[in-house]
Every structure is written in C-alpha cells, then in structure tokens.
Amino acid sequence: MKPQQQGYQKNFSLIIAFFVLISITLVVALIIVYNLTERYVENEFASKKIDVLEQTIKPYNDLYLNKVYEITSYQGYLDSASAGKYSTTVFKDYPFVKRTIFYDVRIGNETIEPGSKKHRLGISVKSIYEYKLNKNNRVTGIRKPDVEDIDFRQMAAKFSYYIANADTSRAPNPVEIFKTFYDIKPDKVSYLNIPRRQEIKAYRTLQQTGETTSFYKQNMMTFYLDPYALHVTNSHPELYQNISIKPVVYDPLDDESKQLFVTELAFPGALSDYKLYFMSSGDYLQAEINRRFMPTAAIVFLIYFFLVFIGWLIYRNLSTNLKLFRLQYDFINNFTHEFKTPVSVIKIAGSNLRSEAELTERQRKHYGRILDEEADRLNDLMNKLLSFTQIENRSINIKRKEVNLEEFVTGYMETFRIKYPDFNIHYQIDNVYNFYTDPILLGSIFQNLIENAYKYSHPQHKELFIRVIHEKRDIVFTFIDKGIGIPKSEIKNIFKKFYRIENKYNQNGSVGLGLAFCKELANFMNGDITVKSELNQGSEFTVTLPYEI
DSSP, rough: HHHHHHHHHHHHHHHHHHHHHHHHHHHHHHHHHHHHHHHHHHHHHHHHHHHHHHSSSSSHHHIIIIIIIGGGGGTTTOHHHHHHHHHHHHHHHHTTEEEEEEEEEEEEEEEESSSSSSSSEEEEEEEEEEEEOOOTTTTEEEEEEEEOOOOHHHHHHHHHEEEOOOTTTTTOHHHHHHHHEEEEEEEEEEEOOOHHHHHHHHHHHHHHTTOOOOOEEEEEEEEEEEEGGOOOOSSTTTTOSSEEEETTTTTOOOOOSSOEEEEEEEEGGGGGTEEEEEEEEHHHHHHHHHHHHHHHHHHHHHHHHHHHHHHHHHHHHHHHHHHHHHHHHHHHHHHHHHHHHHHHHHHHHHHHHHHOOOOHHHHHHHHHHHHHHHHHHHHHHHHHHHHHHHHHOOOOOOOOOEEEEEHHHHHHHHHHHHHHHHHEEEEEEEEEEEEEOOOHHHHHHHHHHHHHHHTTTOOOOOOEEEEEETTEEEEEEEEEEEOOOOOOOGGGTSSTTTOOOSGGGGSSSSSSSSHHHHHHHHTTTEEEEEEEEEETTTTEEEEEEOOOO
C-alpha cells in the first residue's frame, strides 16, 4: 500500500506544479498581450492618420475633380451672371473656397508686329470678375480692371503650347487635362474649360495661318482656398484627442512635463503649405490601450479558468480516488480484524476441545457456546456484505407483509435490552398501527441504527428514544440518542460506503457499512434517511418510508 500512497503524493505534487505553471503562464501572457496591445495602438496612431486626411480633404477632392470640371459644360459661354450663380453654388457646397476670379477669355489672331500682315494666335481677357461672400452671406461680384495677371499668362502659355501639339484625332487624356487646363498653386486652383476637338482644330488653323478674323470664347476661373475652413473629420476619436490644421513649418516647443504623442501629415495639391497636426496625451492613449486590452485579457482569464477547472477536476478525481483507496484500505484492515477475531476464538475453542485433557460438561458447553456465537458473528458479517451487494445491484425483491408496529418495535427493544442490560431504550407510536413493508429489510435498518445508538454513546448515557408517526403519505421512524454526536463536516460523508469517523468509540469493530447499508435499504424501499446531530449532545436519525395499507 505504501508505494500507492507515494504515487498519489507525486500526483498531487504534479497538480500543484500544474497550477503554479499555468499561473505563471497567465501573468506572462497578460504582460505579452498588454505590450502587444500597447504597440498596436501606437502603430495605429501613426498609420490611421491617412483615414482622417482622406475624410478631411474629401470636399477638396470633390471640388478639384468634379465641381471645377463643370465649367467645361458651359463651352466657354459663361458670362458674369452665370459665373456669379456658379460661384454661389461653390461657396455653398465648399465653405473653404473664399473667393473666385472669373476670366472671360477671347481666342483670336493678332499681328506679330504693328503694321505687319503676319498674324498669330491671340489669347486675351475680355473682362475679369471677382466673387465672394459679403457680411450678409450673399455673393457679390465686382468687375476688376482688365489686367492680365500672372495666373492668366501661365495658363495662356500652356494652352497655346497644347494647341500647337495636340492630337486632334482624339480627346485629351487625363494627363493632358491636368497638365494643361489645371494650374495648382498654394491656396488656389485655376481651371480653363476644355475645348472640343473642332475648336482645337480651329485654334490650330488660326495659330498657323492667321487668316480668320473670328473670335472664340474660353472661360477661366481661379478658386482661392482657406485651408483653415476645412472641416476636420476625426474618424478615429479613440486614437486622436486633438486634430488641428497647421502650417507645414509649424513645430511646437517640447513640453517634457507632459507625455504627448504627436504625428502629422501634409495636405496635397493647393493645400500643400498646410498639414494635419495630430496630438494625444499619454493618458488618452492609455485609456484606449486598456479598452482594447480588457477583452483580450478576459479571453486569457477564461482560458486560465478553464485550465484551472480541468486541474480541479483532476485534483478532485485524485482526491476521490485517494479517499476511496483509504476507505478500501481501512475496510480491508477492519474486515480482516472482524474475521480474524472470531476465527482466532474458534481456533482456540477447537484446540481445547481436541486436547487430550478431560473436559467437564460445563467446559464443553462453554466452548460450544463460544463456537456458536463466533460462527453467528461471522455469518452476520457475511450476510451484511452480501445483502449490501444485492441491494446495490437491485437483485432482490421487496416482500411486503403486514407489520404490526407495536409488536415489531417492542420485539427489537426486548432483544437489545437482553443483549445490553445497561441500554435505556423506550418508544412512542402515534396514530398508526399496521402498514405493509418488508419486515426483514426494515428490521435491518432498526438493528443497525439501534446498534449504533448504543455503540456511539457515553457509558453513562446509553439512551435511545424511538418515535413512529404517520405523516401525510409517509410513515416516519425517528431514532433519538444522547450519544457523542457527529461533526457537521462529517455529516455528508457518514452514508458513504466504507467511511468511518475516527474517534475512540470506533477504533475496532466497524467496517463502515452500517449507515451506508441503511441508506441503500431506505432508497431501495422508495424512502429516505436523514440525520441531524450536535457534537456531544446526540443524534437524530429519521427514516421516511411510503405508507401502504
């Protein structure tokens, strides 16, 4: 048995090592997860700024790619009135456009030198209008002096070059459009409407021969932008505490007293002199790190508790097996002792009977009585063990007979009074006389409970009170003694097979089957047995059986 105990001790050591290992793994996993979450949030802080930029300049891109292109649909026939209406829609839809300049452009021929008969393509401004919102939020248009400014001259030069080299067999491709008809400068966008292929051919003819005296119209418009009027769309408020528009050269002073996370991203195109400036405090990002860390930590804890639960199941199984091993070990020891004692007595008595010495009649009767008592004791042990096995396997049937309770109870009382003269036992039967049950099975319950009441009582208080009552559809037998009582921690175990409470009254002569046998018998008879006990005050066993008449 000793190697087996050592094996169990090793298993328990492994369980403890397992719990320590998974606890250390939990701590390491939480540290790793936290560090990865922190690094991931910081990487997102640096990378998600592109999403914010795209959302912020979305109106600018729409102006640049779509709204500006609408000028082409007028085919050069914009005038001051229609240009004013167009500017009104621009100011309404794009608040970052603060004013527009409309150029009414004429395409014709002009002499190369005064008095010369040679001509060339002429691009000039007929009129210039400026539109902007007044204090009443209305669009006002002002005609400006017809002075060709640098924006117009640069656009005219690009347009003239395009006319000279354009492929009139096809429409201009996107590269040619953006290169020729757009002019991007800081805080402003200029656009010249795209002529049709027939017009381009006419312009080329005019450029090459100068024979025609016709004039053609083109429209050019310049949009002046205020980057500070852009609406910053913070699509990631969990990362960026504050987003502002700053000049590209903006560089704040370092404040070492505050832990700040800063990143930036420049605007494209006409807004390239400005940037989005992102700033978050350490505490702000820490809150986001914690928010993302908690679900992952919860999963780690869930896995940990699952492993702990598995370890607990293994521990409980080992503990149960160890208890079972101890119970079986005690059972073997006690059962061996129970068999060994009567066998030894029988052997001694037999040896004396076989001896050559003459025995008196009194001695023969004495040895005969000893043999008979010890044989009965062995038979009782064998019957109890066999009956317990049969009850557990449900291999016997209940043989119900009518039982007179008065006779039944007094019969067992008289038997135990003869067996134990110092046993003070009395009873009370209330309003019930007969009922149908198996008297042998019920007698086994009585015998075990009465025997225990005597065995586990103080020598000066060997008392038992048996009460029988009829309660609803049940008959209730109550056994009340003034014995040593049962500790509360042991009450749940006393009906287990082979279980024994260690005390001075239970050193020998018990195999832990009595109460377990009573429990099995009560359940087999469709009843139950319960106990209430107080240490050093006594116990009260209650057997409840169905009442049948």
